[in-house]
Amino acid sequence: MTFELTKDYLDHIQTAIEAGDDALLRAEMEELFPADISGILYELEPEPAHYLLSLLDKSVGAEILANLDPTDRTNLLKRFTSAELAPFINQMDSDDAVDLLNQQPIQVREEVIGLLEDREQARFILDLLHYEDGVAGSLMQKELIKINVNLTVNACIEEIRQQAEAVENVYAVYVVDDVGKLLGLVSLKKIVLARKTAKIADIYDDDVVFVETYRPVAEVAEVMQRYDLDAIPVVNVQQRLLGRITIDDVVDVITNQAEEDIQVISGLSGEVEEDDSVWQRSKVQLPWLVAGAVGSLMAATVINGFQNELGKIAALAAFIPIIGSTGGNVGIQTSSLILQSLTDTSGLSTTLGRRLLRTLLVAIINGLVVGIIAGIYTFIIGEPRLFFVVATSLLAVVLLASFMGTITPLLLNRIGINPAVASGPFITTANDLIGIGVYFLIAQWLLTEV
């Protein structure tokens, strides 16, 4: 169905690169889609990758560079002079060009823009450079077909013809008034079917969903998904049409967000891949491991403070794992549910009070079940006097962890931190620590009472 990279094929290409067999390489690459050539570039060292890329048709090379993994791309581009890079940037969609240039040193960025043959492209890029990461403007491309509402379908087709090379996927033609304000759109299908002399004013659809440049990217993704859009026009505060965001970029946003969430939940403190260097991986894993260790050592201090109780009843130590893990598990479950509800913006939003009440009820059921199971276990190991200590502690731990799991992601979200952090090792360790404190306090209290 699709191309699959094999070791043999890779060897074949590598040999051709070493031999400088440009004709063979060009012929082989012609057979492949840009995305497949990317797969080969990932496996090559920067120098041969540079060589291979420089042989390609500029528009193919532009598509490859636009979609390469940013870290690999930065390494690869170190081999390129600004004069070598410019022809690729010339052929790129403006949004991809800006992404790439933003990862280059300022000097390279300015040199490349200066060297662009296509001056419209240079203007597009300068327009887009000032949007900060994470807002609609940063995902937008300037390439689109727009047409004045007073023109005809024929004029529209002429416009498409002129822009045909620049605008890869048309989807729809945007309709604007004399000052460039967005009025609506005409689907490409409608243009195919319309009489050529028909007025745009008579056939366009004024039910158009758009976003402003300053909207957060997550909101753009949510809106495009909710309304099943292939592209969404981007406007300024006067509702003038500035660009559009296409679905492929949004798919990337959704995928990256999901990867980032899982990374954060897994306690990885930065972007990393399994095949990165050992140091790189360790650097990303250690911060949370150390933070977790410090948290656990605080729990150790708590436990040490109750040596007296432990000396009298050694079996108390046996319940440390269940207290810790139950607190952690409940915290993750609860915050994950809140996390999910935060991304769902259809319907009315839930009040904090209702959330907490429901969470409390769930926690009582769960806490009782787990508490009773652990309570039964105290009989099994012949320490029935621990029944109430263990059962009560677990109920308390589940209640506390549920509360923390509800409040923390909401709070993080409010102050603009990725709420997925609340499912990560930090909160888990905090729950662990609090749980153990509660357990020993209850133990001390109930066992001296008796």
Add this chain to the structure above:
Amino acid sequence: MTFELTKDYLDHIQTAIEAGDDALLRAEMEELFPADISGILYELEPEPAHYLLSLLDKSVGAEILANLDPTDRTNLLKRFTSAELAPFINQMDSDDAVDLLNQQPIQVREEVIGLLEDREQARFILDLLHYEDGVAGSLMQKELIKINVNLTVNACIEEIRQQAEAVENVYAVYVVDDVGKLLGLVSLKKIVLARKTAKIADIYDDDVVFVETYRPVAEVAEVMQRYDLDAIPVVNVQQRLLGRITIDDVVDVITNQAEEDIQVISGLSGEVEEDDSVWQRSKVQLPWLVAGAVGSLMAATVINGFQNELGKIAALAAFIPIIGSTGGNVGIQTSSLILQSLTDTSGLSTTLGRRLLRTLLVAIINGLVVGIIAGIYTFIIGEPRLFFVVATSLLAVVLLASFMGTITPLLLNRIGINPAVASGPFITTANDLIGIGVYFLIAQWLLTEV
């Protein structure tokens, strides 16, 4: 920018429903996009929701029903007779119609198919019903524009005109030979720009990426994302064109997969939302809490077996949390990295040996750092004789958890279970248990040696 549902507006609609003010309701709903009406339906009880839906234009209602959350939809559809449901199904894309009907009792399904006015739609649905969930066939819709390679652009436009209502987003026209084998495609943009008398054979693009009906959905998503496709044609083993999959369905697949992964990692044993009932939530949270509790009680049994050692050195208990949490954290980090590498299929795949070697090296660094930190802590609490016990145990625990974190997701993936399970509470508890066993064994060994 977009509609936002307020309490006031909802009250207004509810009052109109109670008063049976159909004219007002129709006028209000006309102003809204289908996705926004869905938001209102979520907030209504089934009976008024049924009432509101029955007032809508059938094609609008079809789009709403196609995109409603499946659980809410099933509840709502219980109010519908088959005769009421059929007109909506008539207007739906065939893939959405099949999804909906698959969730209905067989009797309803057959009645509705029998009642469909559009007999082509009925045939489409019967064609699609037999694909099992999770393969390309189950995401495919029959609606598409296809044209014989020997015809002209003019004939193609005529075909689009005839299919205009059925095929919402055209994207491209698929080109087939006399027996229906897929040859390539022509983009809609090319059709707009081509001379009407041009032969399809002269203008079509034979570089077409397609999938077979039996391909897993995750693979389809990966391919569409890799090649930035808006739609992908689906063929049978003879490469005959059967249908297509559009990007909006794939976006849903990607989002659902990410949600499912996070759910599994968070230890939720089924689909649930924060605003589901208390019982529903508890039912989904309890299985893993109980499993975790049982695992921790096994750890308790291990600890209890070392009462002798604990009796002599009470401070041993203090390190139970750090052993457990470090094992858990390392396991999650490692399996999350493997998980991520499994979804990335560009480039060559890594061999198990290389993976394990790299993981081993990372684990040694991480294990030494965490081990030494905890080791220093033994001096702080005045138990220096525990230095080697704690440091060695932590190194061992990190090594073991890294190994488990690498092997488990690969193994789960091989046997067709969602490898995200490996980051969930099950593996965490297993690591916890093994870690504590290792810790006490090392303690027993090193402390009797001294």
